[in-house]
Amino acid sequence: xxxxxxxxxxxxxxxxxxxxxxxxxxxxxxxxxxxxxxxxxxxxxxxxxxxxxxxxxxxxxxxxxxxxxxxxxxxxxxxxxxxxxxxxxxxxxxxxxxxxxxxxxxxxxxxxxxxxxxxxxxxxxxxxxxxxxxxxxxxxxxxxxxxxxxxxxxxxxxxxxxxxxxxxxxxxxxxxxxxxxxxxxxxxxxxxxxxxxxxxxxxxxxxxxxxxxxxxxxxxxxxxxxxxxxxxxxxxxxxxxxxxxxxxxxxxxxxx
Amino acid sequence: xxxxxxxxxxxxxxxxxxxxxxxxxxxxxxxxxxxxxxxxxxxxxxxxxxxxxxxxxxxxxxxxxxxxxxxxxxxxxxxxxxxxxxxxxxxxxxxxxxxxxxxxxxxxxxxxxxxxxxxxxxxxxxxxxxxxxxxxxxxxxxxxxxxxxxxxxxxxxxxxxxxxxxxxxxxxxxxxxxxxxxxxxxxxxxxxxxxxxxxxxxxxxxxxxxxxxxxxxxxxxxxxxxxxxxxxxxxxxxxxxxxxxxxxxxxxxxxxxxxxxxxxxxxxxxxxxxxxxxxxxxxxxxxxxxxxxxxxxxxxxxxxxxxxxxxxxxxxxxxxxxxxxxxxxxxxxxxxxxxxxxxxxxxxxxxxxxxxxxxxxxxxxxx
Amino acid sequence: xxxxxxxxxxxxxxxxxxxxxxxxxxxxxxxxxxxxxxxxxxxxxxxxxxxxxxxxxxxxxxxxxx
Numbered sequence: 001x002x003x004x005x006x007x008x009x010x011x012x013x014x015x016x017x018x019x020x021x022x023x024x025x026x027x028x029x030x031x032x033x034x035x036x037x038x039x040x041x042x043x044x045x046x047x048x049x050x051x052x053x054x055x056x057x058x059x060x061x062x063x064x065x066x067x068x069x070x071x072x073x074x075x076x077x078x079x080x081x082x083x084x085x086x087x088x089x090x091x092x093x094x095x096x097x098x099x100x101x102x103x104x105x106x107x108x109x110x111x112x113x114x115x116x117x118x119x120x121x122x123x124x125x126x127x128x129x130x131x132x133x134x135x136x137x138x139x140x141x142x143x144x145x146x147x148x149x150x151x152x153x154x155x156x157x158x159x160x161x162x163x164x165x166x167x168x169x170x171x172x173x174x175x176x177x178x179x180x181x182x183x184x185x186x187x188x189x190x191x192x193x194x195x196x197x198x199x200x201x202x203x204x205x206x207x208x209x210x211x212x213x214x215x216x217x218x219x220x221x222x223x224x225x226x227x228x229x230x231x232x233x234x235x236x237x238x239x240x241x242x243x244x245x246x247x248x249x250x251x252x253x254x255x256x
Numbered sequence: 257x258x259x260x261x262x263x264x265x266x267x268x269x270x271x272x273x274x275x276x277x278x279x280x281x282x283x284x285x286x287x288x289x290x291x292x293x294x295x296x297x298x299x300x301x302x303x304x305x306x307x308x309x310x311x312x313x314x315x316x317x318x319x320x321x322x323x324x325x326x327x328x329x330x331x332x333x334x335x336x337x338x339x340x341x342x343x344x345x346x347x348x349x350x351x352x353x354x355x356x357x358x359x360x361x362x363x364x365x366x367x368x369x370x371x372x373x374x375x376x377x378x379x380x381x382x383x384x385x386x387x388x389x390x391x392x393x394x395x396x397x398x399x400x401x402x403x404x405x406x407x408x409x410x411x412x413x414x415x416x417x418x419x420x421x422x423x424x425x426x427x428x429x430x431x432x433x434x435x436x437x438x439x440x441x442x443x444x445x446x447x448x449x450x451x452x453x454x455x456x457x458x459x460x461x462x463x464x465x466x467x468x469x470x471x472x473x474x475x476x477x478x479x480x481x482x483x484x485x486x487x488x489x490x491x492x493x494x495x496x497x498x499x500x501x502x503x504x505x506x507x508x509x510x511x512x513x514x515x516x517x518x519x520x521x522x523x524x525x526x527x528x529x530x531x532x533x534x535x536x537x538x539x540x541x542x543x544x545x546x547x548x549x550x551x552x553x554x555x556x557x558x559x560x561x562x563x564x565x566x567x568x569x570x571x572x573x574x575x576x577x578x579x580x581x582x583x584x585x586x587x588x589x590x591x592x593x594x595x596x597x598x599x600x601x602x603x604x605x606x607x608x609x610x611x612x613x614x615x616x617x618x619x620x621x622x623x
Numbered sequence: 624x625x626x627x628x629x630x631x632x633x634x635x636x637x638x639x640x641x642x643x644x645x646x647x648x649x650x651x652x653x654x655x656x657x658x659x660x661x662x663x664x665x666x667x668x669x670x671x672x673x674x675x676x677x678x679x680x681x682x683x684x685x686x687x688x689x
Contacts, residue, residue, distance in 0.1 A: 019689030026687065044688025047629045047681060048655060056654035057685045070688050082661075086683065089663035090656035140506075175503070184689075206689030250314040253564040254533050 008127035019206025036219035070097040077116035111138035122146030134168030155185025189225030196229025301541035317540035332380035341386030343453030359588030370407040372584035387416040417464035423471035434468040435477040441493035469505035483517030483527035511550030543569035624676040
């Protein structure tokens with residue numbers, strides 16, 4: 001059965017997007033890419049620390065992977081647009097994950113700034129994947145602005161208490177025509193399976209893999225969970241619910 | 257621009273009869289276990305295989321309606337401005353060639369009629385005219401609405417299909433709801449029963465609710481005249497129409513109405529009989545399909561049937577309706593169809609209260 | 624002459640190229656992204672691009688991120 005994940009007019013076999021942050025050593029990234037079978041990986045752009053230069057991250061990323069640079073660090077749409085253009089000009093391709101965060105306490109994405117950045121970058125030919133709160137109107141606006149997918153957070157970042165935004169994500173899945181990729185807040189493979197069962201198109205997992213004592217094994221666990229959730233969604237869940245019977249029949253009048 | 261016309265054409269090749277006939281009881285059982293049902297599930301519930309599950313469906317439909325609407329029913333009444341008509345709709349009493357008494361209300365008569373209706377306690381009014389752009393031009397409808405705004409809190413229109421600019425203007429004047437029935441969604445049947453006149457254009461009428469929604473109308477009420485063609489297929493497509501508006505125009509509330517074809521004066525066609533059981537099934541299946549949609553049931557139906565269907569999913573009812581022009585003050589033109597439920601607003605009110613429903617006269621009033 | 628690198632003032636020899644500057648910092652050319660006055664300089668021009676007085680340089684690199 002072919003069930004490809006289509007985003008930005010590209011087709012992928014894997015519905016697991018991985019991140020490249022927070023690993024105990026960068027060389028783990030290539031092993032994680034392999035065990036997760038992930039085909040899309042996020043990375044960030046930073047000013048170099050001139051006193052302490054490091055090796056390029058690209059050396060650890062398999063060549064055939066789709067790079068998804070993010071705009072982390074951006075606090076306004078102008079900054080996000082700037083980072084996106086630099087990433088493209090430096091050879092990272094035209095995919096961009098927009099991430100505009102203006103508060104340090106909850107790390108919430110700013111939807112209004114994100115819409116502005118998406119409008120501009122989509123017009124410039126970027127494949128734009130914005131990170132958002134699972135808000136219906138923000139999602140609709142991004143769809144109209146030309147986003148290639150939306151990436152709602154599963155839970156506030158770092159909460160690791162399961163999918164707290166479940167109902168909101170399910171509304172997005174129901175109403176948005178572009179792919180919905182659940183990002184942030186997925187702590188366990190079972191969380192990923194849950195959102196995939198609900199009909200999410202893919203998941204982006206970074207911390208939950210990177211912070212596991214065995215990231216390579218955990219990456220594989222997520223791959224299996226996401227595949228399993230996807231298959232359950234395609235198969236259709238079988239709900240069994242008890243139906244109460246009214247004491248006096250509601251349709252009795254038809255037989256009088 | 258996508259449109260419902262294009263959306264509906266995706267279903268052109270679908271074999272409805274085969275699908276409906278091949279449903280099994282197991283199919284129906286499985287559908288009733290689902291939390292949300294899709295288009296094909298809904299169609300399956302309209303098949304004869306669901307007959308054995310009507311009570312179970314009714315329980316579910318009733319509880320969804322209670323959850324979404326509570327124990328409230330919106331009351332409104334129609335007001336006929338004119339029964340001049342230049343269309344040839346074979347099923348309709350206003351058919352151009354019917355020898356009936358024709359009339360059109362003057363400004364003064366509109367005020368008289370409005371005063372009488374308001375005295376009944378009615379605040380939601382549904383304005384109707386025959387399809388005649390010469391005798392009842394857009395400007396006439398517009399000016400009548402301006403008068404009516406002084407008497408009623410909410411105005412719905414059921415007039416010939418208008419252009420987007422016209423809908424925009426009426427929306428700005430404060431019209432809340434468009435009521436427009438496609439009559440039949442079967443294009444060739446549509447052309448058979450609409451012999452001439454502006455209404456003959458199937459596509460212009462089909463796309464009117466989209467134009468109204470785009471213009472900012474708060475709500476639309478759609479439906480098929482059940483009995484003109486295969487009622488199951490027509491009702492299914494009318495339901496898809498409400499689904500399409502709901503999904504593409506999130507700011508517009510959708511409602512469905514289930515008018516059954518009745519014998520009116522000059523009705524020259526054979527109708528397909530739709531039983532009380534069928535109409536009951538339609539209502540409860542639709543409620544499972546689109547939980548938040550309004551469902552309206554007109555005074556064409558008997559008071560007994562209306563009372564019985566009330567707890568199953570109905571949210572709107574007309575009351576003390578006259579389908580004549582000037583019916584509440586001085587009759588100037590003959591009726592469009594015969595009313596079955598002849599209860600006055602007061603009587604309906606009393607019945608609703610005795611069934612533990614709250615009659616609502618003002619649902620919406622912009623600040 | 625003076626230039627600004629990653630927000631800090633720095634003195635370098637006149638007519639230095641991007642390559643000169645990078646080797647001055649011990650940076651591998653392939654591992655960095657260089658922007659002069661908001662324009663990204665392509666890797667193959669590092670050898671020939673002459674830095675001018677008061678140019679604003681950003682030396683960036685790709686790092687891990689989610």
